[in-house]
Structure formats: C-alpha cells, structure tokens
Amino acid sequence: MYRVTTEPLSADALASAVTVPEAGAVSVFLGVVRDNTAGRPVVALEYEANVPMAEAKLKEIGEAVHQRWPGVQQVAMLHRIGRLAIGEASVAIAVSAAHRREAILACHYAIDRLKETVPIWKREIFEDGAVWVGLQGESPPPR
Amino acid sequence: MKVGVCLFARYREAVGRDRVEVEVPEGATVEDVWSAVSGAHPVLARYRPHTLFAVGNEYVGADRPIRPGEEVACFPPVSGGRGACTA
Numbered sequence A: 001m002y003r004v005t006t007e008p009l010s011a012d013a014l015a016s017a018v019t020v021p022e023a024g025a026v027s028v029f030l031g032v033v034r035d036n037t038a039g040r041p042v043v044a045l046e047y048e049a050n051v052p053m054a055e056a057k058l059k060e061i062g063e064a065v066h067q068r069w070p071g072v073q074q075v076a077m078l079h080r081i082g083r084l085a086i087g088e089a090s091v092a093i094a095v096s097a098a099h100r101r102e103a104i105l106a107c108h109y110a111i112d113r114l115k116e117t118v119p120i121w122k123r124e125i126f127e128d129g130a131v132w133v134g135l136q137g138e139s140p141p142p143r
Numbered sequence B: 001m002k003v004g005v006c007l008f009a010r011y012r013e014a015v016g017r018d019r020v021e022v023e024v025p026e027g028a029t030v031e032d033v034w035s036a037v038s039g040a041h042p043v044l045a046r047y048r049p050h051t052l053f054a055v056g057n058e059y060v061g062a063d064r065p066i067r068p069g070e071e072v073a074c075f076p077p078v079s080g081g082r083g084a085c086t087a
Helices: A011-018 A051-068 A100-117 B009-015 B030-040 B042-050
Strands: A002-005 A025-032 A040-049 A072-080 A082-085 A089-097 A120-126 A129-132 B002-007 B019-023 B052-055 B058-060 B071-075
Touching (some): A011 A025, A011 A072, A025 A100, A040 A072, A051 A072, A051 A100, A072 A100, A089 A100, A120 B009, A129 B009, B002 B030, B009 B042, B019 B030, B030 B042, B030 B052
Parallel strands (some): A002 A072, B002 B071
Antiparallel strands (some): A025 A089, A040 A120, A072 A089, B052 B058, B052 B071
16 A cells, blocks of 8 residues: 555554564654654645655665565555644655564565655744745655 | 646746646756756745756656656645654
C-alpha cells in the first residue's frame, strides 16, 4: 500500500495492513506535526504533493526495501497532504518481517529515502505568516 | 510544439497557477522548457539552480529532450516527512 491521501492516518490500521502470519515483527514509524520550529510556535503544516509521482516513488522505496531485506514481508507507506494540526500524523510507514532487526532497519531506511526522493513539500503556518520549508539548495537532486 | 508545465509548492504560488503551457521548438530539452517558463514568469528565474525536473513519474536532467505530448514538472527540493523542521 503506497498512497498519498487527505485522510487522517492510523498507525493501527497500517500495522494491521502489513501483519501476516510469517511476520514476527511489525515496525511502525509515524511522523507528526511538531508545535515549533527552532522555538518559533507553529500553528499548522500544509503539505502538497505531486501525487502520481509521489505514489510511484513510495512504491519504488518499498521495492528497494524488499530487495535489501529479503526477510521483509510487507511494506506500507502513506503520506497525508493538506492542512494538518499539531500532533497529527503526516507520514506513516509500517514494515513487517520475520525478525525485529529487519523490520526496524527497513522502516528507518524507508523514512530516510522518503524525505530524499518523494515529491512532497510542506509549508509551515505561523501565527504571523507562512513559509515553504526547504531553503533553496539545502538538498541535492535525488537520483 | 506546445508543452504543458506543472508547477508545485512555491513555484505554483509564485506564478499563481499549477499548470502553464509554453511553445518550444521540436527537439527542445527540459532546459529549453524551463527557459520559456521562466521567461514568461521571471519570478521563477532565481530558483533555477536548485530546481528539480520530472517527466511522467521520473526525475530527469535538464538536458533531456522533450517529445511531443510530454509534460514537464518543475519543483523545489522536496520536504516531505516528519515534524515541523527539515532536520
């Protein structure tokens, strides 16, 4: 399951989606909206995506996970877009594997890759304005 | 030929539209398309050094030739994922 959605994300639902009889471990990562950026209060975050491309890139990450960790059973990656309030999840990743180490490593890999290659952008909403995150030039072009 | 160009995030906001069309010669590259877009919308010009390009669902280099009917997506470095900070 690799999707970009406007619906709230559920860690429980995603964990259930990857749970299979062969799995002895399910690792779940949730990215949630923090209430400040470097101490400056954040009111909300807005996410925007190139949706078809983002979903294709999520799927590619999942395929790379399966290649690197053959013991991984299932991978699910969801990213929410639109306006999110403090504490809401923007991204949810779940990985099931026979053993915990693979599940945890694969989950870590997946979120790191997501942040590098998936065309999604966020805007921080402050009380007195909004800014797109990502200084020009801070990240190299993905491969 | 006419080429559709999709804009995202601050690029979309700067231009005020999420899609524009430009006229470029047959055999034009992504760079030629960008030149046409930033020529028509000079507000974008300063973003060029860090702009990412995609055709279909794939990142492409600026030297990639565009075939008739293809659309080019132009956007800034990505910033999805967790939290309220890029770290």
